[in-house]
Amino acid sequence: MDTVGWWSLVRFAHVAGAALWVGGQLALSLVVLPLARHLLGPEAKDSFTAAAGRRFGMLTGAVFLPVQLATGWAMAWHRGVTWASLAEPGYGRTLAVKLVLFAVVMLAAAGHGIAHARHRTDLARALAVVSLVGSLGVVLLAAALPAT
Numbered sequence: 001m002d003t004v005g006w007w008s009l010v011r012f013a014h015v016a017g018a019a020l021w022v023g024g025q026l027a028l029s030l031v032v033l034p035l036a037r038h039l040l041g042p043e044a045k046d047s048f049t050a051a052a053g054r055r056f057g058m059l060t061g062a063v064f065l066p067v068q069l070a071t072g073w074a075m076a077w078h079r080g081v082t083w084a085s086l087a088e089p090g091y092g093r094t095l096a097v098k099l100v101l102f103a104v105v106m107l108a109a110a111g112h113g114i115a116h117a118r119h120r121t122d123l124a125r126a127l128a129v130v131s132l133v134g135s136l137g138v139v140l141l142a143a144a145l146p147a148t
Contacts, residue, residue: 007075007078010071010074010075010078011071011075013067013071014067014068014071014072014075015142017063017064017067017068017071018068018138018139018142020064021060021064021068021135022132022135022136022138022139024056024059025128025131025132025135026132028052028053028056029128029132032049032052033049033052036048036049036052050116053113053116054113057109057113060109065106068102076095079091081095086099091145091146094141094144094145095141095145097141098138098141098142098145101134101137101138101141102138104130104134105130105131105134105135105138108127108128108130108131108134109127109128109131111123111127112124112127112128112131115127
């Protein structure tokens with residue numbers, strides 16, 4: 001595979017991973033959870049939603065996060081990004097904001113799982129919203145970056 005094809009594959013994996021992560025959050029929030037609330041009794045709903053959340057969390061930790069980190073690092077390296085360049089206007093600052101927001105999203109998602117496990121429903125819901133809105137922000141910032 002030539003260099004252009006390789007970097008296209010890396011970029012595809014990064015974008016596909018982000019699409020699956022954000023799409024999964026949207027599908028859970030807008031389709032799966034409302035149907036579970038409507039169709040299942042309280043005990044079955046709680047069991048199902050907890051299992052769905054655990055599965056999504058495991059996929060995030062085992063697949064999504066490693067792919068995003070590896071491909072993101074590779075694309076930044078390919079573009080010649082340095083710590084100093086993250087402070088420069090344009091690409092550097094946009095990438096820096098995206099990285100900070102990504103970290104906030106991952107912390108909010110982890111906090112959501114912890115709050116849910118501790119039956120802190122209101123906090124879990126708030127952190128889920130922060131994670132989802134932040135994820136959409138990460139995608140928006142990613143769209144502002146030129147392809148590497």
